[in-house]
Amino acid sequence: MTRQQVLDLYFMDARCKLIELAAFLDRVDRGSGEADFRLSAFKEAMRHLADGEPKRAEAVLLSFSDPTVDPIAKAPGKGAVGAWPGAAQ
């Protein structure tokens, strides 16, 4: 696809998501109390959007990922939250 075709197909969708992202950050700012590790992980991941490198989606996913290599002793539960708590520890 040409860049023009990509814009024609996806610009409005991406514009919508960008405004949602901005509104989400505003909403978090207006909230009270402390934010947990997810907010700093989110802001760290956002830096990849503007760094001009070609693999931004991969970089964002890696930024949220547990980078350790050894199995953990015991599963603490079943769920995942979307960001690695260890990065903020």
Added chain:
Amino acid sequence: MRYIEPHGHMVSRTTDDYIDMVTAGCAAVCEPAFWAGFDRSSVDGFSDYFRQLTEYEPARAAKYGLPHYCWLCINPKESEDVALATDVISIIPEFLKKPTVLGIGEIGLNKNSRNEMKVLEMHIDLAARHDQMILVHTPHLEDKLKGTRLILDVLKADSRIRPERVLIDHVEEHTVRMVLDRGHWAGMTLYPISKCTPARAVDILDQHGSERLWMNSACDWGESVPLAIPRTALEMRRRGWTAEAVDQVVYQNPVRFLSQNPRFQLR
């Protein structure tokens, strides 16, 4: 158009979903064993579930002319209890005789714990002993990268496993390359919030080629879209893919992988 749904948890879906899928061109559906949303309390619960997957669900799908196949295992979400997992694995061989069972799956990891690893190795050994194909679930979100690496290493360590008979599911941009480089097939799951959106799935196909990739809806009891594959086929067409190139991804690829088991037949 025609397509295969290679990963759908149909026990959680309505008969209306079957009708919509067949109407949209679904030619076969494959159902891996998974977590019910709560922990089953005993091996008997799994025995009933395996009967549902191998007897009741194929009959429900057959009413609409849809071939239904399944994969059997105890899901990684229930693998922390090794004693229960051992009991469940011991009853799987009797169900492997059923004509619509394609292999062992979806096995893998969830939180990347030592017990999950132990149960994963037990499943791989079961598959190797019974010459079964394998369908692998990779962990969610922040656990996916680490879990995918651990799973690939466990598979590589067992010399009886042929990589081309193993599909690693739920890949995303940060895991797809390592899976393909090991000679396995890779699956992309089309979910509304987590995993891949249709646009990103087509990006991955554009960048990594469609040789050993398939797509699935992994529709279950959570937020998921049973028609995610035909919708993504539409996305591909809007991006200039030819009908033949779309057909290769949504139909020919799953047929090629699944036909490694001669039980997989299309009517």
